[in-house]
Amino acid sequence: MRDNQEYLSTHIGSLMEFSTHTSVSIHQVKTAALSVGIFTDGVLSPAADVIDRASNGAIRAVMKSEFTGKANSTLVLRALAGVAATRVVLVGLGKQAEYSARVHAKAEQAFATSCVQMRLTEATSTLVSIACPDTTVTDRARAAASSASDAVYFYDASFGKPDADARPKLKKFTLLVGRADQPAAELGLKQGAALGQGMSLARTLGNLPGNICTPTYLGETAKKLGRQFKSIKVSVLDRKQIEALGMGSFLSVSKGSDQPPRFIVMHYKGKAPAKAAAKAAAGPIVLVGKGITFDSGGVSIKPAATMDEMKFDMCGAASVLGTFHAIAQLELSAEVVGLIPTCENLINGSANKPGDVVTSMSGQTIEILNTDAEGRLILCDALTYAERFKPSAVVDIATLTGACVVALGAVNSGLFSKDDALAESLLKAGKQSGDPAWRMPLDDAYQEQLKSNFADMANIGGQPAGAVTAACFLSRYAKAYRWAHLDIAGTAWKGGANKGSTGRPVPLLFQFLLNQA
Ligand code: BES
Ligand code: MN
Ligand code: ZN
Numbered sequence: 001m002r003d004n005q006e007y008l009s010t011h012i013g014s015l016m017e018f019s020t021h022t023s024v025s026i027h028q029v030k031t032a033a034l035s036v037g038i039f040t041d042g043v044l045s046p047a048a049d050v051i052d053r054a055s056n057g058a059i060r061a062v063m064k065s066e067f068t069g070k071a072n073s074t075l076v077l078r079a080l081a082g083v084a085a086t087r088v089v090l091v092g093l094g095k096q097a098e099y100s101a102r103v104h105a106k107a108e109q110a111f112a113t114s115c116v117q118m119r120l121t122e123a124t125s126t127l128v129s130i131a132c133p134d135t136t137v138t139d140r141a142r143a144a145a146s147s148a149s150d151a152v153y154f155y156d157a158s159f160g161k162p163d164a165d166a167r168p169k170l171k172k173f174t175l176l177v178g179r180a181d182q183p184a185a186e187l188g189l190k191q192g193a194a195l196g197q198g199m200s201l202a203r204t205l206g207n208l209p210g211n212i213c214t215p216t217y218l219g220e221t222a223k224k225l226g227r228q229f230k231s232i233k234v235s236v237l238d239r240k241q242i243e244a245l246g247m248g249s250f251l252s253v254s255k256g257s258d259q260p261p262r263f264i265v266m267h268y269k270g271k272a273p274a275k276a277a278a279k280a281a282a283g284p285i286v287l288v289g290k291g292i293t294f295d296s297g298g299v300s301i302k303p304a305a306t307m308d309e310m311k312f313d314m315c316g317a318a319s320v321l322g323t324f325h326a327i328a329q330l331e332l333s334a335e336v337v338g339l340i341p342t343c344e345n346l347i348n349g350s351a352n353k354p355g356d357v358v359t360s361m362s363g364q365t366i367e368i369l370n371t372d373a374e375g376r377l378i379l380c381d382a383l384t385y386a387e388r389f390k391p392s393a394v395v396d397i398a399t400l401t402g403a404c405v406v407a408l409g410a411v412n413s414g415l416f417s418k419d420d421a422l423a424e425s426l427l428k429a430g431k432q433s434g435d436p437a438w439r440m441p442l443d444d445a446y447q448e449q450l451k452s453n454f455a456d457m458a459n460i461g462g463q464p465a466g467a468v469t470a471a472c473f474l475s476r477y478a479k480a481y482r483w484a485h486l487d488i489a490g491t492a493w494k495g496g497a498n499k500g501s502t503g504r505p506v507p508l509l510f511q512f513l514l515n516q517a
Contacts, residue, residue: 007157007212008204008221015197016152017172018145018189021124022179027054027083029176031124033076034085035111038069039096047126047176051088055080059090069093071103074114089114091127101135104128105143105434112151115170122172128185129177137181141188142195143434146507148173149196155207155500191330195510198326199503205318206493206501210294210311215254215342218291218317219262222340225321229328231270237263247341247381249360253374254343256298256351263382264291264317266324266338270331270517283392284335285516286481287509288382290375290398291317291342298345298371299353306495313375315492315501316397317342322506327513334517337389341378345371357455361385362477367455375400376473377459383477393422393482395512396474397505398489403466404440405490412438413491413505416471417484426484426512433507437486446472 023029026047036048042063044052052059058080067075071094078087091107093099107127115123125148128140135143152170156162177185205213205221219236226234242251242263254261267284292313296302302310317340324338352358352371359365361384366377375398386394404414413430415437417423423439430437449461449469457476461469471485478485491504 007208008201015200016149016170016193018193019172020175020177020182020185020189022177022182026050026126026176029124030084031086031122031174032120033087033089033115033118033123035089035091035123035125035127037093037107037127037130038063038067038090039093039099040069041095043096045093045126045130047129048090051080051083054082056082062090067092072106072110074110076114076118085124093130099130099132101132101139101143101432102434104130104132104135104140105147108144109147109151112148112170112173116152116168119169121169123170124174124176126176128175129181137177137184138188139432141175141185142192144175145173145189145192146195146199149193150199150503153200153203155204157204157207158209158212191514194326194330195507197329198322198510199506201325202315202318202322202506203501203503205321206312206315210344213311213314214259214293215262215291215344216260218293218314218321218340218342219264221321222264222266225266225324225328231268231328231331232324233267235265237265245361245385247361248358249366250341250343250378250381252352252356252358252368253345253377256348257344257346258348259293259344261343264338264340264342268324268328268334268336268338270327270333270335272333283390284337285513286337286339286386286389286391286394287320287323288339288379288386288394288396289317289320290314290379290400291340292345292375292378293342295345295372295374296347298347298351298374300370300372301347302372309493309495309499312493312501313399314342315399315488318501319397319488319492319504319506319509322503323509323513326506326510332513332517334513336513337391339382339386341382343378345374360477364457364476365455367452367458369458370460373459373470376470379474380477383474387480391481393484394478395426395484395486395509397486397509399492400487401467401470401489404487407440407467408438408490410490410494412436413508414438414440414467414487415484416440416442416468416487418442418475419482419484422482422484425515426508429512429515430505430508433511435504435507437505437508440471441468442471442475
């Protein structure tokens with residue numbers, strides 16, 4: 001077995017290089033692959049039109065039959081006469097009237113994926129220059145870089161003999177832009193590259209098996225971030241220190257496992273211009289990530305069929321680590337605190353039992369009616385701990401409920417908040433970054449379902465509105481500040497043949513912080 005942090009080293013820091021290129025004559029650009037966008041109904045993007053004219057109609061010729069411009073489709077044309085690029089990759093953009101930031105991001109991803117499949121090391125995209133509603137050049141360049149990064153993501157950390165030849169070779173990705181757009185595009189590329197690396201870290205942490213990615217491992221990963229970036233101060237609390245804080249609810253979950261728990265505290269401070277300094281006076285934004293490195297359900301044990309996927313139950317924590325990597329790399333001027341309670345939910349002689357009553361750090365007692373509702377039990381103490389930072393806002397991120405998967409599937413994360421302004425800014429960040437969330441209710445009337453005969457509250461609220469009652473439980477610990485909760489149970493990973501972590505909601509969180517700064 002490889003040594004600990006080596007599992008991460010293959011992806012972090014050695015990713016892609018992004019740059020811009022300005023050229024008046026697109027057909028003279030030397031590159032292994034040049035993307036040009038094509039809409040359905042025979043509409044060529046300006047770059048596609050230039051290439052078509054330079055090559056004596058090579059593009060319009062294939063549009064008669066082979067290529068219709070359907071969104072996400074690609075067609076590779078090689079060795080076009082009059083064109084310097086080795087390959088021209090036609091990328092479908094769908095109907096021009098329906099062109100959107102989402103279609104653009106998907107198109108960049110499809111192009112990068114096709115370059116990866118062709119084993120190319122370098123490629124050039126013209127898609128960023130196509131006007132697109134509600135986006136700036138910076139937005140589109142950011143999307144291009146993060147989409148391309150996502151397309152080259154590759155996991156082989158836990159294979160016996162990683163095949164270096166199987167890894168994507170695409171290392172250089174260039175955006176062709178007009179001279180006036182160059183500074184805006186460069187800025188977007190920097191942001192997108194940072195986001196891409198943050199997502200990659202989050203994905204690899206999610207994908208690593210539970211016997212490697214333990215609470216201790218997450219703690220080590222946080223410390224490594226602290227060594228890599230001077231702007232992040234990290235402390236990792238052990239069981240004794242967690243006990244001293246009185247986190248009885250969190251500790252009750254960790255007791256059922258031989259793996260020791262960790263409570264990770266990260267504090268990022270970017271260099272602050274005057275405006276950001278004023279923001280800092282308003283208190284940091286605190287991100288709280290659920291870090292259950294394996295969720296067996298405990299005594300209320302889960303069925304066996306897809307239990308392996310419960311190694312992904314730390315994807316909230318991974319998204320916080322990934323977001324910290326991204327903002328630190330970008331040197332974002334902001335103050336952000338990351339809190340990660342992390343342990344396993346397992347079963348031994350000391351494990352929680354249905355009917356047990358535990359005392360949280362807040363002093364409120366909880367009757368544990370189902371040991372599988374453990375996420376809220378570790379998050380509640382982290383939410384109480386967050387009070388000491390006098391935060392301007394707290395956002396927790398958790399693979400919290402199967403009910404949220406039933407409600408929203410894999411498209412939207414569930415967003416819960418009583419603060420309309422905070423909710424709106426998170427929804428907006430989700431839309432902008434192609435990592436959407438959908439607002440769910442949080443009415444007080446649902447609180448009644450959490451009534452217990454033996455403690456201040458029960459940890460479950462029964463079958464109806466399971467995602468809402470989970471959020472209601474958390475809300476009882478988040479009264480001291482503006483708070484929002486993201487249930488990412490349906491969006492953080494994919495099951496089935498393409499089983500793996502998605503890196504969501506790093507794009508949403510990163511965009512949210514970018515918009516604040
Ligand atoms: N980690 C799970 C939530 C989950 C389940 C995410 C399936 C993705 C897919 C969480 O700890 C859990 O087990 N929640 C229970 C809560 C219930 C006992 C009230 C659930 O959703 O079944
Ligand atoms: Mn559970
Ligand atoms: Zn869980």
